[in-house]
Amino acid sequence: MKADSNLKSILANNNFAVTAECGPPKGADPGVIRKKGAVLKDHVDSVNVTDNQTGAVRLSSMAACAILKQEGLDPVLQMVTRDRNRIALQSDVLGASSLGIRNILCLSGDHQSFGNQKEAKGVFDLDSIQFVQAVRRMRDEGRIIGGEQLSDPPRLFIGAVANPFADPFDYRVVRLAKKVAAGAEFIQTQCIYNLKRFAEWMRQVRERGLDKKVFILGGVTPLKSVRMAEYMSRQVAGMDVPDGIINRMRGVDPKDQRREGIRIAVETVGALKEMEGVHGVHIMAIEWEDVVPQIVEEAGLYPRPRTSEE
Amino acid sequence: MITAERKPMAEIRAMLAPYRKILVVGCGSCVAECASGGEKEVGLLASALRMDAKIEGRTIEVREMTIDRQCVYEFIDQLTGIADRYEIILSLGCGAGVQAVAEVFPKMLVIPALNTTFIGETKEPGLWVENCRACGDCKLGYFAAVCPVTRCAKGLFNGPCGGSKNGVCEVDPDSPCAWQLIIERLENAGRSDLLEAIYPPADWSRQQGKGPKKIVREDQRSEG
Numbered sequence: 001m002k003a004d005s006n007l008k009s010i011l012a013n014n015n016f017a018v019t020a021e022c023g024p025p026k027g028a029d030p031g032v033i034r035k036k037g038a039v040l041k042d043h044v045d046s047v048n049v050t051d052n053q054t055g056a057v058r059l060s061s062m063a064a065c066a067i068l069k070q071e072g073l074d075p076v077l078q079m080v081t082r083d084r085n086r087i088a089l090q091s092d093v094l095g096a097s098s099l100g101i102r103n104i105l106c107l108s109g110d111h112q113s114f115g116n117q118k119e120a121k122g123v124f125d126l127d128s129i130q131f132v133q134a135v136r137r138m139r140d141e142g143r144i145i146g147g148e149q150l151s152d153p154p155r156l157f158i159g160a161v162a163n164p165f166a167d168p169f170d171y172r173v174v175r176l177a178k179k180v181a182a183g184a185e186f187i188q189t190q191c192i193y194n195l196k197r198f199a200e201w202m203r204q205v206r207e208r209g210l211d212k213k214v215f216i217l218g219g220v221t222p223l224k225s226v227r228m229a230e231y232m233s234r235q236v237a238g239m240d241v242p243d244g245i246i247n248r249m250r251g252v253d254p255k256d257q258r259r260e261g262i263r264i265a266v267e268t269v270g271a272l273k274e275m276e277g278v279h280g281v282h283i284m285a286i287e288w289e290d291v292v293p294q295i296v297e298e299a300g301l302y303p304r305p306r307t308s309e310e
Numbered sequence: 311m312i313t314a315e316r317k318p319m320a321e322i323r324a325m326l327a328p329y330r331k332i333l334v335v336g337c338g339s340c341v342a343e344c345a346s347g348g349e350k351e352v353g354l355l356a357s358a359l360r361m362d363a364k365i366e367g368r369t370i371e372v373r374e375m376t377i378d379r380q381c382v383y384e385f386i387d388q389l390t391g392i393a394d395r396y397e398i399i400l401s402l403g404c405g406a407g408v409q410a411v412a413e414v415f416p417k418m419l420v421i422p423a424l425n426t427t428f429i430g431e432t433k434e435p436g437l438w439v440e441n442c443r444a445c446g447d448c449k450l451g452y453f454a455a456v457c458p459v460t461r462c463a464k465g466l467f468n469g470p471c472g473g474s475k476n477g478v479c480e481v482d483p484d485s486p487c488a489w490q491l492i493i494e495r496l497e498n499a500g501r502s503d504l505l506e507a508i509y510p511p512a513d514w515s516r517q518q519g520k521g522p523k524k525i526v527r528e529d530q531r532s533e534g
Contacts (some may be wrong), residue, residue: 082464086511097441108464108466111366111463111464111473111480111481113463122463123464124464125511125512125514126511127464127465127466128466128468128471129468129469129508130510130511134511147509161472163471164474165472166470166471166472167470167476167477167487167490168470168493168494171470171489171493171505174469174505174506175470177506178468178506178508181508182508186361237472237473237480238472238473238475238480283369294325
């Protein structure tokens with residue numbers, strides 16, 4: 001079992017990183033996690049586990065990460081500030097490190113009104129940037145918020161997210177700069193369908209020199225159908241699916257739409273590989289994890305580089 | 311002002327069911343401004359209660375009174391000598407008013423006719439919007455007079471989340487994204503520098519640190 005973050009080693013050695021997303025089940029069966037882990041293991045460097053995404057109750061991200069760790073994967077613990085105050089967040093950061101989890105992705109989380117617990121109280125004691133800063137200080141200074149010293153600091157590679165497709169557009173790079181200043185070491189972006197807009201955002205990122213300070217992994221989600229493309233375009237705020245992509249999906253027979261979605265994903269990964277300042281891809285195949293190996297292989301990113309083991 | 315909305319009639323009727331002598335008390339301040347608990351609304355509610363009783367063949371006695379401020383004892387005192395002639399007080403004050411009246415009349419039951427909703431402003435006739443959570447540590451000076459605690463659905467201090475699109479919040483398309491407003495206002499004021507700063511975690515103890523908040527001002531405490 002590796003004692004350090006595989007993702008960090010991959011990126012530090014100038015490899016183009018590949019991460020994938022694993023959604024935990026709406027139930028207590030650890031077998032689901034093990035199965036998804038087995039599918040992804042050889043084809044990606046690290047696996048993110050989402051934290052009650054869309055505000056719907058699922059098996060905990062921390063538990064799923066611990067299971068993936070047992071299975072020999074390098075998990076990325078997603079943790080949202082929606083459900084935990086600063087006491088719980090910092091406690092879970094220590095807990096994660098104690099379980100051997102070596103990557104954390106700090107987010108605010110989807111608003112509770114989208115989920116299956118709409119009556120829940122949204123915590124949001126910290127925002128994502130304050131959370132990144134808190135984790136960074138815990139790790140580097142060994143101190144929690146307020147300054148109290150830890151007996152042993154957590155060992156974590158610290159990540160945050162960026163959405164180049166939300167508004168106001170020109171502020172998006174400022175927000176990235178704030179996340180980097182707060183201590184983020186890697187960034188995973190919202191799904192990219194509008195490559196033109198993403199390239200423009202990356203231009204701003206390079207202009208500020210941020211690509212030299214943080215590793216940026218572009219988000220890719222394969223489309224299953226034209227319906228999914230339309231849904232994402234219309235119903236999901238901050239998701240930009242251009243008409244060109246929707247029309248391309250519509251142009252193929254429904255039974256071939258998955259194949260077309262994979263093709264688009266592979267092309268997107270290819271474009272990201274060539275884009276200056278992009279250090280990897282994050283493949284979020286929603287409840288379709290078993291397509292990830294195919295995308296990785298077709299994109300020419302297989303086999304994955306091996307990092308030295310302790 | 312503090313805004314409120316009348317509770318559903320069924321809920322009010324259920325709470326009043328055991329009582330025949332009812333004192334309906336309005337408040338002439340905030341809840342009058344937002345047309346939920348002033349003299350007019352007291353009249354309407356009292357009429358509805360009398361009508362109910364008449365239809366059901368019950369005899370009830372309903373008296374209407376509206377005082378200027380239900381949260382200040384000097385005004386509540388106007389009920390002294392009247393309140394004890396009734397079995398129950400139905401208050402159209404905000405939550406503070408209901409409790410202040412109960413404090414003055416320790417032996418009487420006081421029930422609320424309103425749901426107190428927020429601190430807000432009258433945006434246009436018939437439209438009130440929330441813009442203050444009384445966090446006890448006003449940060450509006452940093453955020454171009456747009457409160458992120460109240461007006462951002464996630465209460466974010468460091469910029470808009472990924473759900474800001476075309477100026478509106480993903481949670482409610484009828485609500486502007488607070489951060490879009492903050493960014494525009496700071497840019498217009500030539501203070502984009504504030505957008506680059508990392509705002510530290512808030513001190514929520516000022517809002518809920520040790521239970522209910524108090525203000526003690528010695529200069530305001532006259533003897534007698």
